[in-house]
Amino acid sequence: MKFSLALAALAGLEVTAFGRPSTGVQPRAEGTITYVDQETGFTFSEYKAAFSLSANIVFRFALPSNAPSGPYNTVIQAVVPNQLGWIGLAWGGNMVRNPLTVAYPNGQKATVSSRWATGHSTPGAYTGATYTLLNTGNKVNGSHWQFTAKCAGCTTWTGTSGSVRISPTGSSRLAFAYSTGKAASPSSNTSTIPVHDTPNYFTNDFSLGQNPNFDALLQRNGISAASDGVVFVDGPL
Ligand code: HEM
Ligand SMILES: *[C@@H]1O[C@H](CO)[C@@H](O)[C@H](O)[C@H]1NC(C)=O
């Protein structure tokens, strides 16, 4: 086993949790890790979602520890190669009837847009989820664009078969979509976007992104209950 791991390392291959090199164009299955972001202070669960053999979108999710039994807030962060014009995250793991987080670069930041699809056509605006960009963690450089936003409304919704709530301490299957095509009006959160390339799926372990000081971290990053009008439900500061 040691020998094959070393060989894989020499060959520059990704190695799965089972010690086998992963091959082909399927998303890599190395799973979720914990990532502590020095810039925002949040602890995220992180999944690197490969969309080609050499490039991935990094998705990160920070949750409050001891989330209430109903809706709870999250912070979503994504790091996206500049070759992509927009990305989408489907919280229920498919395109239709679940909160869709859509984002596209706009100058030195990104626009995050709340969408909902009732079919396989351009998703419309969704008022059930609200995004507020943190005052850190939003940037663009020569290779990537990155956004970090609080979402109120991403973890509970009414789907095709009734009420859904993402377990804050469990794993669930998410879907993502992406395109190299750009948003038509990048500064608008209702911009039209071109259709995606082949969508894909991953399982994220949300238990790896727990934050006992979630609301205090939001405040540290410029988001107070008063500033975005969404009442905190995550407990005392
Ligand atoms: C921009 C407008 C969009 C159009 C025209 C569109 C169209 C479509 C079509 C035609 C399919 C079926 C593909 C097939 O069966 O081979 C599909 C599937 C899918 N789309 Fe979209 N889509 C759009 C936006 C989005 C967004 C924003 C997301 C967000 C994540 C998304 C996520 C998915 C997923 C996960 C699937 C896989 C099948 C399913 O879950 O229904 N799409 N889309
Ligand atoms: C766009 O932003 C406004 C102001 O923050 C917000 O009220 C609206 O719900 C957002 N729409 C979408 C589609 O994200």
Ligand SMILES: *[C@@H]1O[C@H](CO)[C@@H](O)[C@H](O)[C@H]1NC(C)=O
């Ligand atoms: C560019 O930004 C991304 C996302 O913040 C970061 O991961 C990467 O290290 C940055 N690259 C350089 C050269 O600074």
